[in-house]
Amino acid sequence: MDIEFIDLKECILADNEGDAQEVRDLLKEKKVVLWNIMSSPGSGKTTFIIDVIRRFASKPMVNGKCLRFGVIEADIESTVDAEKMHALGVPTIQLRTGGGCHLDAAMVMEALKKMPLDELDVLIVENVGNLVCPAEFDIGATLATMLLSIPEGDDKCIKYPLMFTVTKAVIVTKMDVKDFFDFNLETLEKNTRRLNNDLRIFPVSVKTGDGMETVMEWLNNQITSNL
Amino acid sequence: MDIEFIDLKECILADNEGDAQEVRDLLKEKKVVLWNIMSSPGSGKTTFIIDVIRRFASKPMVNGKCLRFGVIEADIESTVDAEKMHALGVPTIQLRTGGGCHLDAAMVMEALKKMPLDELDVLIVENVGNLVCPAEFDIGATLATMLLSIPEGDDKCIKYPLMFTVTKAVIVTKMDVKDFFDFNLETLEKNTRRLNNDLRIFPVSVKTGDGMETVMEWLNNQITSNL
Numbered sequence: 001m002d003i004e005f006i007d008l009k010e011c012i013l014a015d016n017e018g019d020a021q022e023v024r025d026l027l028k029e030k031k032v033v034l035w036n037i038m039s040s041p042g043s044g045k046t047t048f049i050i051d052v053i054r055r056f057a058s059k060p061m062v063n064g065k066c067l068r069f070g071v072i073e074a075d076i077e078s079t080v081d082a083e084k085m086h087a088l089g090v091p092t093i094q095l096r097t098g099g100g101c102h103l104d105a106a107m108v109m110e111a112l113k114k115m116p117l118d119e120l121d122v123l124i125v126e127n128v129g130n131l132v133c134p135a136e137f138d139i140g141a142t143l144a145t146m147l148l149s150i151p152e153g154d155d156k157c158i159k160y161p162l163m164f165t166v167t168k169a170v171i172v173t174k175m176d177v178k179d180f181f182d183f184n185l186e187t188l189e190k191n192t193r194r195l196n197n198d199l200r201i202f203p204v205s206v207k208t209g210d211g212m213e214t215v216m217e218w219l220n221n222q223i224t225s226n227l
Numbered sequence: 228m229d230i231e232f233i234d235l236k237e238c239i240l241a242d243n244e245g246d247a248q249e250v251r252d253l254l255k256e257k258k259v260v261l262w263n264i265m266s267s268p269g270s271g272k273t274t275f276i277i278d279v280i281r282r283f284a285s286k287p288m289v290n291g292k293c294l295r296f297g298v299i300e301a302d303i304e305s306t307v308d309a310e311k312m313h314a315l316g317v318p319t320i321q322l323r324t325g326g327g328c329h330l331d332a333a334m335v336m337e338a339l340k341k342m343p344l345d346e347l348d349v350l351i352v353e354n355v356g357n358l359v360c361p362a363e364f365d366i367g368a369t370l371a372t373m374l375l376s377i378p379e380g381d382d383k384c385i386k387y388p389l390m391f392t393v394t395k396a397v398i399v400t401k402m403d404v405k406d407f408f409d410f411n412l413e414t415l416e417k418n419t420r421r422l423n424n425d426l427r428i429f430p431v432s433v434k435t436g437d438g439m440e441t442v443m444e445w446l447n448n449q450i451t452s453n454l
Contacts, residue, residue, distance in 0.1 A: 040267045042378060130360075152378075
């Protein structure tokens with residue numbers, strides 16, 4: 001018996017574009033960069049975000065000031081990540097999706113209403129851990145990146161292609177355990193080229209710090225050129 | 228500023244229950260166990276399924292015959308997993324969800340129509356790699372299990388609780404790399420107890436074979452008691 005194929009219609013997606021434009025307009029006026037970070041569960045989003053905020057805190061800009069961060073934490077039920085961000089001293093809004101598998105622009109707008117936007121330069125959104133649904137919803141972000149951890153494997157762009165087409169960079173996390181897994185960075189690069197020729201790939205280990213300087217430089221350029 | 232909370236309404240879920248009952252009725256008549264396997268992307272579903280099918284192939288039942296398997300592969304775009312199953316010589320149907328984040332019972336029914344049900348004892352469904360949406364859709368399965376890999380972390384049941392309540396067992400995969408990650412099996416056990424007191428936890432490494440005999444014994448009981 002050969003493999004047979006049945007094509008199924010897509011999930012119905014809410015029309016989200018108008019809300020995303022409102023988010024964009026508001027943040028342009030307030031000069032705030034909205035940075036959407038997506039990945040599977042357990043790829044290391046929270047750990048990466050904390051490290052990036054700490055690194056920017058010791059990196060003054062040309063005017064001698066540091067970038068001011070805020071965080072929107074999307075979580076289905078728990079508050080564990082929001083508590084970690086709050087402990088860092090950055091303004092944090094927890095969006096509890098109550099089972100929902102992604103954020104949409106209207107949810108983000110609700111969070112913006114409670115954020116001190118005049119006191120921020122960058123607002124990070126840690127999206128729901130999910131490689132599928134968040135890729136389908138434009139939340140009005142200025143910058144979208146994804147994380148892919150070494151244990152997940154180098155074939156994820158074949159199986160979950162949309163995420164790799166809507167993001168500007170893949171941060172490949174957990175590089176410190178690369179020797180224990182069958183992950184080939186060249187395979188990832190080759191496969192992503194077909195989907196998104198401009199996609200940047202940054203291998204990092206937050207644990208050892210390897211690669212973080214390179215990704216920080218890129219992030220700094222992305223953020224300052226959009227302020 | 229304190230953490231603020233905004234509760235958001237759930238994704239709209241299609242009423243799927245009638246279809247799930249039809250799947251159940253058909254498979255009861257055909258004496259086929261439908262086994263739904265769910266996890267995040269990259270937890271090792273395909274590798275685990277291949278190992279289990281191979282182990283059952285060398286494990287004759289009391290009547291001297293081996294269990295006969297079929298596989299339904301859910302994938303958003305690619306056919307890589309279905310090709311691996313097909314190479315194993317088991318009847319395989321690929322359900323391409325075209326962006327969809329989960330399977331529902333109606334999709335499974337379409338696959339059943341093309342499966343040689345009279346020649347099968349167990350039909351494995353490898354669901355879309357997603358710890359959120361597949362948990363919400365009853366596909367009419369006799370047995371639902373999930374995989375959680377060591378690199379994902381022991382806090383996933385706090386952040387994605389529904390998956391841990393709708394499954395009978397968590398197969399904790401990639402135990403061979405446990406020393407390189409901060410994963411505590413007792414923490415997982417303690418946290419899952421609150422959600423689902425009957426949930427079984429099976430730590431395994433498909434690579435080394437550790438733990439596979441124990442999970443095979445449990446699976447054999449689950450399958451044969453439902454045939």
